[in-house]
Amino acid sequence: DQQVKQNSPSLSVQEGRISILNCDYTNSMFDYFLWYKKYPAEGPTFLISISSIKDKNEDGRFTVFLNKSAKHLSLHIVPSQPGDSAVYFCAATGNTDKLIFGTGTRLQVFP
Amino acid sequence: DTGVSQDPRHKITKRGQNVTFRCDPISEHNRLYWYRQTLGQGPEFLTYFQNEAQLEKSRLLSDRFSAERPKGSFSTLEIQRTEQGDSAMYLCASSSFLSGDQETQYFGPGTRLLVL
DSSP, X not given: OOSEEOOOSEEEEETTSOEEEEEEEOOTTOOEEEEEXXXXXXXXXXXXXXXXXXSEEEETTEEEXXXXXXXXXXXXXXXXXXXXXXXXXEEEEOSSSSOEEOOOEEEEEEO | OOOOEEEOXXXXXOTXXXXXXXXXOOTTOOEEEEEEEOTTSOOEEEEEEETTEEEEEOXXXXXXXXXXXXXXXXXXXXXXSOOGXXXXXXXXXXXXXXXXXXXXXEXXXXXXXXXX
């Protein structure tokens, strides 16, 4: 039972454009959501997070939106850069402290 | 300021051998987590510690797996009698937990295990 789903395994975006990565969850007890970026053979790097009391959080080029009623969150990267090419994982946590991860979306930013 | 470190980065072993991995968390972080990631999947929770106390273990963690954090600083994860299905990336994360606050976990580079 996949509680956190990233339905797009891959996404290809031109440099300078917006990248939108999506994530859906099923557990209404989740109250904190995080995005991590992962390069091959490295551990996940924390990017940005959002608490369930907010619907938007921004940090530079990265913005995360949360729609609690739809149990959906998205990560926007504007403008996209070639260095953003990596696998992006959505993760959630709630009344337990462990992170539940999605399966990841591979983003490729081309010139 | 150093991040989470893990040692070794790579380990190749034969089936049936025991292996031990080490994780050094970010200084002052009181929580330490172990996750496992296989190809095409996101990291899956294995176990975690608050200081030296092991607070939760996943059902994924069979009796062959044991983790310790004896002094509340570094942690070790041991796998006994390794099986080919244990081949994965083992990730360690740490966080600074304060009751009532949201915590962000920061990950190390991982230890990639290959069981032949």
